[in-house]
Amino acid sequence: MSDAAAPIARVTLETIDSTNAEAFRRSDGGAETPLWIVAREQTGGRGRGARGWVSPPGNLYASLLLSLDVPLATALQLPFVAGVAAHRTFTGYLAERQHSKLILKWPNDILHDGAKLGGILVESRKAPTDPSRLDVAIGFGLNVAHHPDGVGYAATHLARHVVTPEEGDDIDLVENLWQSLAVQWARAAQEWDLGNGFPTIRENWARRSYPIGTRLSVHDGRDTVTGAFVGLDVDGALLLNTPDNAHRILYGDVMSPTREAATTSDRD
Numbered sequence: 001m002s003d004a005a006a007p008i009a010r011v012t013l014e015t016i017d018s019t020n021a022e023a024f025r026r027s028d029g030g031a032e033t034p035l036w037i038v039a040r041e042q043t044g045g046r047g048r049g050a051r052g053w054v055s056p057p058g059n060l061y062a063s064l065l066l067s068l069d070v071p072l073a074t075a076l077q078l079p080f081v082a083g084v085a086a087h088r089t090f091t092g093y094l095a096e097r098q099h100s101k102l103i104l105k106w107p108n109d110i111l112h113d114g115a116k117l118g119g120i121l122v123e124s125r126k127a128p129t130d131p132s133r134l135d136v137a138i139g140f141g142l143n144v145a146h147h148p149d150g151v152g153y154a155a156t157h158l159a160r161h162v163v164t165p166e167e168g169d170d171i172d173l174v175e176n177l178w179q180s181l182a183v184q185w186a187r188a189a190q191e192w193d194l195g196n197g198f199p200t201i202r203e204n205w206a207r208r209s210y211p212i213g214t215r216l217s218v219h220d221g222r223d224t225v226t227g228a229f230v231g232l233d234v235d236g237a238l239l240l241n242t243p244d245n246a247h248r249i250l251y252g253d254v255m256s257p258t259r260e261a262a263t264t265s266d267r268d
Contacts, residue, residue, distance in 0.1 A: 058145030
């Protein structure tokens, strides 16, 4: 069994600046991996591109620290492994009729009916004690009890959509969500198999994203490309077709299509 899919330990914290930052601090201190860092609240949560991530109590903030003997190019596949795991986790809490509303948005967001339900931030560095290995922190910020407002995009939270538990059940939704996520991570990591199974992960991710042919726009900070979604390239790059060209996109923000187009099918 690989380190990525091995049985794991967990540290639970009340408040931390960032679970990813704490994961690397734990690595500096010689922590054994894999290790989950779970916090009730983050004071300096981060999203992609150093954007702030609003992190009050009530949502799930968790990072998985791994030490991997893989090239950086292989580690760059991990957002897709994490996305498959997060999607499978959420479907366990939603009525079946809502599953088609759950979309993976390239490269690291989970949407429900076009609104952001969670995000993933994967960071890596050379391991301080063994530069031949990579330390990787896989951060999950999943909206459970509430979601941020006024952030420039639609957002939502799980409790708004979750299947209602039976009368009298005392369910800690955040804790149960983490337990489900840990199980689904282990499943997806085994499928990934340190990169050997990435074609399977890529296929599973694409089935949970927009239907092939969905019109998407991607902004890379300078230009915007709009075209038909084709899928993922062998390395996870986003593929769009325009009337004039085929585009292979390595970086950018995907602007979601209309909600009517945001449906998926054939998931496992």
